[in-house]
Amino acid sequence: MKVLLPHHFGDGPSRSPSCFKFLILTLVLLGFILLFISITRDSENLATPEKIKSSGKYEGHQIFKAFTDCVLPKLNPYRGNHDLFWSAFVNKTSECDNLKEYESLTIRPVANKDEVKFIILPNKETNITMVTLGIGHDVSGEITLKQIWPKTEFFGADPSSDINKDLYEKELGGKYFQYAVGGQNGMQEAFVLGKNEGDYRTKTVMHIGAEIFFRDEIKKQKIDILWMDIEGHEFPVMDMLHRDGPFDKKGVKICQINVEIHKDIDNGITGERQMFHDFVWKLMGDGRYVMVKPFSVWFYHDFIRTVLINVYDKECTDLYVK
Known part of the structure; x- marks a missing residue:
């Protein structure tokens, strides 16, 4: 069995x-x-030629179209490779800096102690608003702007009041705020310049979201000129520029921006090259800003300076596009 x-x-x-x-x-x-x-x-969320071409026509449409027609073929070979894109961006984009369509913008250089910024002058007499995020012991560029365009109201923010407060209020005649402006609110770490030049240290300081700072602190819906050098915290602010982002939801329009874009600052931040890569492609998909005057800096850190010009919002194009 x-x-x-x-x-x-x-x-x-x-x-x-x-x-x-x-x-x-x-x-x-x-x-x-x-x-x-x-x-x-x-x-x-990233730009494609089809998305850009379907953005529709507006006053700055020809400027934006000329920009993307020139820049896209130059940057497309580096799309998806964040390291190569970071390395190639300045040289490739600067090849498009002399487009005929840019003649409708009155672009002027303004120097401060260690760099040259660029401003687009209004096409008529009017009061304008200028904001400095990250004063860095230097208001020489702002003083030059004040001489060029006396009808400018100045607002500046820096987490360190040492030197910066007196410079911005007494020498420039602007209004100073002791904040690190970025993407969040509350006490957080920031890379801060101390009393001595080059003495950058990580400190815990008060942060405020950029959209809240513009709309609720300085109470401005249109920022004509924004200069931003905030030591690695520029990425959350840049992300607010996209369509239907925090600035749009708060009704804030920014017409022109000088920004310093950092990488691996203080050896403590990673992924900036990918964030920059994705930001540029998404910005082109938005159809709002063109990027001009790029410049690479290799000092003790590797960073990129560039200028963003709003050629879409009527509040900006009426005043800055001839």
């Missing part, structure tokens, strides 16, 4: 590896699916 045992000892070892392999394959497949969904979702 044959006896049926409740368990075949030969079956256990053969079934367990099969089940284990099936589980591993399932998890790997699920991982690929989630990665594909993530990449697809991110790519929807």
Whole structure:
């Protein structure tokens, strides 16, 4: 008589590896699916020629079209490679700095102690608002702007009041705020310039979101000129520039921006090259800003300076596009 045992000892070892392999394959497949969904979702936010061309016509349309027609073919080979994109951006974009369409913008250089910024002058007499985020012991550029355009109201923010407060209020005649302006509110770390030149240190200071600072602190819906050098905290502010972002929701329009874009500052921040790459492509998809006057700096840190000009919002184009 044959006896049926409740368990075949030969079956256990053969079934367990099969089940284990099936589980591993399932998890790997699920991982690929989630990665594909993530990449697809991110790519929807980046510019494509089709998205740009479907943006419609507006007063600065020809300026924006000329910019993208020139820049896109130069930058497309580096799309997806964040390191190469960072390295190539300045040289490739600067090749488009002398477009005929830019003749409708009155672009002027303004120097401070260690760099040259650029401003677009209004095409009629009017009062304008200028904001400095990150004063850095230097208001020589702001003083020159005041001489060029006396009808300028100045607001400046820097987490260190040493030197900066007196410079901005007494020498310039502006209004100073002791904040690190960025993407969030509350006490957080920031890379701050001390009393001595070059003495940058990480300190815990009061932060405020840029959209709140503009709308609720200085109570301005239109910022004509923004200069931003905030040591790594520029990325959350730059992200606010996109369509339907925090600035749009607060009704804040910014007409022109000089920004210093940092990488690996204090050896404590990573991923900036990818953030910059994604920002540029999404900005082109927005159809609002052109990027001009790029400049690379290799000092104790690697960073990029560039100027963003709003050629879409009527509040800006009426005043700055001839």
